[in-house]
Amino acid sequence: MAIRSRKTGKPAPRQMAPQxxxxxxxxxxxxxxxxxxxxxxxxxxxxxxxxRRYLRKxxxxxxxxxxxxxxxxxxxxxxxxxxxxxxxxYARIAGIHTGAARSSPGVxxxxxxxxxxxxxxxxxxxxxxxxxxxxxxxxxxxxVRHVGEPVAAVIAExxxxxxxAAEKVQVEYDPLPAVVDPEKALAGTNFVHASVxxxxxxxxxxxxxxxxxxxxRADRVVKARFVNQRLAPVSMETRGVVAQYLPxxxxxxxxxxxxxxxxxxxxxxxILGVPETHVRVVTPEVGGGxxxxxxxxxxxxxxxxxxxxxxRPVKWSESRRENIAAxxxxxxxxxxxxxxxxxxxxxxxxxxxxxxxxxAYHQLLTPIIPxxxxxxxSGCYKIxxxxxxxxxxxxxxxxxDAYRGAGRPEATYIIERMVDLAARELNLDPAEIRRRNFPKxxxxxxxxxxGITYDSGNYENAMKKAxxxxxxxxLRARQKDAWKRGKYYGVGLSTYVEICAMGPSTAMxxxxxxxxxxxxxxxxxxxxxxxxxxxxxxxxxxxxxxxxDIFGLTPDDVNIVHGDxxxxxxxxxxFGSRATAVGGTAMYIxxxxxxxxxxxxxxxxxxxxxxxxxxxxxxxxxxxKSLGFGEVVGAAYVAxxxxxxxxxxxxxxxxxxxxxxxxxxxxHVVSCEVDAETGHIRIDKYVAVDDCGNVINPxxxxxxxxxxxxxxxxxxxxxxxxxxxxxxxxTGTLMDYSMPKAAQVPEFILERTCTPSPVxxxxxxxxxxxxxxxxxxxxxxxxxxxxxxxxxxxIDMPLKPEKVWRAIQQARAAAAS
Amino acid sequence: MxxxxxxxxxxxxxxxxxxxxxxxxxxxREVAGLTGTHIGCETSxxxxxxxxxxxxxxxxxxxxAVQADGASVTTVEGLAQSGALHPVQEGFWExxxxxxxxxxxxxxxxxxxxxxxxxxAAAGATPGDLEIREGxxxxxxxxxxxxxxxxxVRSAARKMNRRKKAVAA
Ligand code: FES
Ligand code: FES
Numbered sequence: 014m015a016i017r018s019r020k021t022g023k024p025a026p027r028q029m030a031p032q033x034x035x036x037x038x039x040x041x042x043x044x045x046x047x048x049x050x051x052x053x054x055x056x057x058x059x060x061x062x063x064x065r066r067y068l069r070k071x072x073x074x075x076x077x078x079x080x081x082x083x084x085x086x087x088x089x090x091x092x093x094x095x096x097x098x099x100x101x102x103y104a105r106i107a108g109i110h111t112g113a114a115r116s117s118p119g120v121x122x123x124x125x126x127x128x129x130x131x132x133x134x135x136x137x138x139x140x141x142x143x144x145x146x147x148x149x150x151x152x153x154x155x156x157v158r159h160v161g162e163p164v165a166a167v168i169a170e171x172x173x174x175x176x177x178a179a180e181k182v183q184v185e186y187d188p189l190p191a192v193v194d195p196e197k198a199l200a201g202t203n204f205v206h207a208s209v210x211x212x213x214x215x216x217x218x219x220x221x222x223x224x225x226x227x228x229x230r231a232d233r234v235v236k237a238r239f240v241n242q243r244l245a246p247v248s249m250e251t252r253g254v255v256a257q258y259l260p261x262x263x264x265x266x267x268x269x270x271x272x273x274x275x276x277x278x279x280x281x282x283x284i285l286g287v288p289e290t291h292v293r294v295v296t297p298e299v300g301g302g303x304x305x306x307x308x309x310x311x312x313x314x315x316x317x318x319x320x321x322x323x324x325r326p327v328k329w330s331e332s333r334r335e336n337i338a339a340x341x342x343x344x345x346x347x348x349x350x351x352x353x354x355x356x357x358x359x360x361x362x363x364x365x366x367x368x369x370x371x372x373a374y375h376q377l378l379t380p381i382i383p384x385x386x387x388x389x390x391s392g393c394y395k396i397x398x399x400x401x402x403x404x405x406x407x408x409x410x411x412x413x414d415a416y417r418g419a420g421r422p423e424a425t426y427i428i429e430r431m432v433d434l435a436a437r438e439l440n441l442d443p444a445e446i447r448r449r450n451f452p453k454x455x456x457x458x459x460x461x462x463x464g465i466t467y468d469s470g471n472y473e474n475a476m477k478k479a480x481x482x483x484x485x486x487x488l489r490a491r492q493k494d495a496w497k498r499g500k501y502y503g504v505g506l507s508t509y510v511e512i513c514a515m516g517p518s519t520a521m522x523x524x525x526x527x528x529x530x531x532x533x534x535x536x537x538x539x540x541x542x543x544x545x546x547x548x549x550x551x552x553x554x555x556x557x558x559x560x561x562d563i564f565g566l567t568p569d570d571v572n573i574v575h576g577d578x579x580x581x582x583x584x585x586x587x588f589g590s591r592a593t594a595v596g597g598t599a600m601y602i603x604x605x606x607x608x609x610x611x612x613x614x615x616x617x618x619x620x621x622x623x624x625x626x627x628x629x630x631x632x633x634x635x636x637x638k639s640l641g642f643g644e645v646v647g648a649a650y651v652a653x654x655x656x657x658x659x660x661x662x663x664x665x666x667x668x669x670x671x672x673x674x675x676x677x678x679x680x681h682v683v684s685c686e687v688d689a690e691t692g693h694i695r696i697d698k699y700v701a702v703d704d705c706g707n708v709i710n711p712x713x714x715x716x717x718x719x720x721x722x723x724x725x726x727x728x729x730x731x732x733x734x735x736x737x738x739x740x741x742x743x744t745g746t747l748m749d750y751s752m753p754k755a756a757q758v759p760e761f762i763l764e765r766t767c768t769p770s771p772v773x774x775x776x777x778x779x780x781x782x783x784x785x786x787x788x789x790x791x792x793x794x795x796x797x798x799x800x801x802x803x804x805x806x807x808i809d810m811p812l813k814p815e816k817v818w819r820a821i822q823q824a825r826a827a828a829a830s
Numbered sequence: 831m832x833x834x835x836x837x838x839x840x841x842x843x844x845x846x847x848x849x850x851x852x853x854x855x856x857x858x859r860e861v862a863g864l865t866g867t868h869i870g871c872e873t874s875x876x877x878x879x880x881x882x883x884x885x886x887x888x889x890x891x892x893x894x895a896v897q898a899d900g901a902s903v904t905t906v907e908g909l910a911q912s913g914a915l916h917p918v919q920e921g922f923w924e925x926x927x928x929x930x931x932x933x934x935x936x937x938x939x940x941x942x943x944x945x946x947x948x949x950x951a952a953a954g955a956t957p958g959d960l961e962i963r964e965g966x967x968x969x970x971x972x973x974x975x976x977x978x979x980x981x982x983v984r985s986a987a988r989k990m991n992r993r994k995k996a997v998a999a
Binding site for chain 1: 852875922
């Protein structure tokens with residue numbers, strides 16, 4: 014059958030089909046046009062695939078609506094679960110009456126804490142010395158401590174029946190005064206957990222150098238208080254869990270929309286008391302996570318519990334209201350910061366107090382997140398001395414935990430805002446003060462005052478490129494002109510560094526390694542099993558590009574399998590921009606092991622040296638003598654003529670333990686106009702120069718940066734989870750929680766510099782969070798810069814028009830009086 | 831109390847006896863078994879559930895199944911024609927207009943509607959970026975930052991115009 018290209022009508026060239034591999038199955042007609050587009054992007058050359066804008070292998074199923082997210086799963090006899098949740102921030106449960114619900118049509122069971130109190134608790138991986146970990150049961154016991162806390166689970170034949178019955182569960186509450194303000198909570202005597210007798214969950218100090226001396230030597234000290242507001246991650250797919258128990262086989266299968274299938278498997282086994290050998294966790298298609306699915310949630314225990322009790326599959330799909338109330342939140346810190354400065358801008362010392370609002374219960378990493386703020390608080394600067402005190406506070410709110418950047422956006426916001434305030438105080442250009450405090454390229458690996466070692470970097474180079482691209486001096490000229498005309502135009506910079514590729518196990522609560530298995534199948538196709546658990550990042554494509562290069566095949570010859578604990582060796586998961594740098598490296602090394610074995614077999618068959626074997630365009634050998642890839646594979650499996658000591662089969666697994674994190678960096682430049690009459694902010698120009706080391710697929714890197722920037726810009730301008738003084742969640746729907754829309758965000762101009770990481774053989778760093786980390790302070794710096802003539806130094810986020818307008822009015826009134 | 835209804839979905843008639851309160855999105859997903867239409871909020875705020883009802887985009891979480899009785903609906907599964915992807919689908923793939931893919935079916939349906947009915951498209955021109963951004967105002971994407979979605983729609987518009995011109999010539 015001849016395939017014709019749509020554009021030219023000529024027969025479409027097929028994607029490179031290396032000889033020696035078996036013919037691939039014909040693509041669906043619908044996908045052929047794209048195969049041609051793919052071809053034109055690759056100029057028809059075979060390897061290297063790495064570095065190309067290769068179109069994603071995931072997309073055909075996603076653009077046709079034929080993939081399966083958790084809510085799309087249907088099992089015979091499946092029941093539906095709906096949770097009854099607390100409407101109060103804090104209350105004693107005086108009684109729960111489930112009779113009416115139980116007799117409601119279609120209801121099979123109603124569970125409360127009296128059924129689940131013997132189960133294990135929701136885990137917290139934090140291990141700080143004075144950390145208080147209050148009991149976190151799977152259903153509320155005795156008290157509810159935040160709006161949305163689950164009190165009962167109703168199981169019925171269909172979703173509508175379960176929802177009807179949930180309304181009939183009567184819970185008697187004795188409301189208690191809620192603990193809402195974290196600063197007041199620290200001093201107060203109204204405790205979120207009576208058993209802890211304090212709202213202080215932990216303290217943590219990071220101290221290095223003579224801080225007092227630095228401050229006494231300082232020419233100037235700049236001080237500020239910042240509020241880094243609470244955010245909701247709002248992945249477009251909410252959470253969802255389906256569980257099935259087979260009593261004969263005693264196997265429990267849990268499908269969950271999670272970023273950490275293996276860790277979840279272990280925890281489900283522990284909570285339910287089921288042997289881990291009989292638990293399987295599968296992540297179906299996952300519709301975004303941003304850290305919110307890097308967790309173990311109550312529902313992930315209750316739904317399998319119900320399935321085991323009832324001997325029927327049970328499904329729960331989180332509603333958006335539940336998602337905003339009972340999926341973790343991010344950020345929520347108050348920061349008091351001081352910088353000790355020399356007149357020339359040198360940063361002598363820094364003091365910071367981080368007050369972290371943890372919410373009512375610890376989720377998996379809740380107390381760890383603000384400690385990451387301390388670790389990155391010196392940003393990309395040489396700072397002489399540092400003291401950072403972190404305190405975690407219980408309040409009657411949902412837990413905070415990892416949300417895109419997880420503690421690092423807070424750190425970057427602190428240091429990047431402070432450096433801008435310092436520049437203003439010392440009358441220096443914001444770019445110049447940064448340049449003066451950067452480590453020089455020869456100083457890497459660079460030991461920071463916070464006690465970590467930056468692997469590689471060239472901050473000045475990235476900044477220079479960004480300033481050029483933005484036309485910095487033209488923007489400054491434009492600003493002068495605007496100010497003259499009574500308009501407010503500002504330019505903001507953020508020169509960031511971040512911590513990626515989490516991380517060496519010594520620095521991680523539950524293992525910082527990752528696993529990868531590479532198996533060349535008898536047909537010559539390659540299966541990769543990775544412990545990483547992508548949920549939108551596109552590793553089915555990028556990992557295939559990497560492996561295709563190693564074996565001289567095409568990405569279509571490689572299938573990446575992830576997110577099934579029955580198929581994939583134990584792994585950690587996808588978060589902290591670790592999948593490629595840690596998971597990809599594990600796979601890379603496993604692939605090299607298999608390749609070495611194939612080289613030995615090929616050399617044996619050809620009578621050559623293994624070191625001379627070259628893998629390219631589907632052949633293995635030297636220029637003169639070679640075998641088809643499939644012939645070597647066949648020899649490994651037929652196993653009649655193997656070199657001495659070589660086992661049959663072609664499979665290897667590697668567990669990669671990185672020696673350090675990686676530290677991507679870059680500079681974002683924003684210019685904006687503030688309408689003084691309305692407080693409205695219009696972003697005029699957004700330039701981002703990012704350095705994430707070597708790049709596997711520029712198309713996907715750009716996508717990560719775009720999405721990241723919008724999340725960060727949106728924190729600066731729009732988003733905020735608000736609990737009122739009674740602890741009521743007033744931003745509980747997408748009507749009230751302000752998500753960015755297409756027309757509210759600008760177009761971005763992206764460039765890269767490339768400083769490979771020495772930490773892994775591919776020289777990659779990670780890029781999942783860079784945009785979010787960099788953009789927030791850049792935007793706020795630009796807005797505050799615009800308002801300089803009014804004497805405004807700082808406005809807390811989100812910079813909603815009303816808030817900006819008020820600040821302008823106040824500044825004008827102050828100037829007039 | 832249930833009501834007998836029939837809805838033609840992607841050219842195939844589906845009959846069922848449904849409760850009047852059943853949402854169209856649940857009819858599509860649970861009765862017809864077409865799970866490509868996603869639910870992101872159930873309150874008309876995210877656009878994940880967008881489908882074509884009688885040729886115009888609607889949020890299927892905001893329509894009752896009984897309201898669609900006798901009507902014809904196109905979902906993302908029915909967008910590809912005679913084995914070829916719709917230009918908007920191609921645009922999303924070629925321009926990397928999706929990451930997790932959850933908003934994508936709704937985005938694609940909204941974009942297809944936009945290109946069918948926007949004044950610029952009707953005049954044979956490519957809608958400007960602002961028109962595209964505003965036209966997708968009912969659809970939220972958390973992953974892409976929208977830039978590549980705009981590029982995808984722009985590219986689809988060009989492709990559709992080229993084809994229209996080719997047919998006319
Ligand atoms: S699910 Fe219909 S608009 Fe969100
Ligand atoms: S691609 Fe994930 S929400 Fe749009």
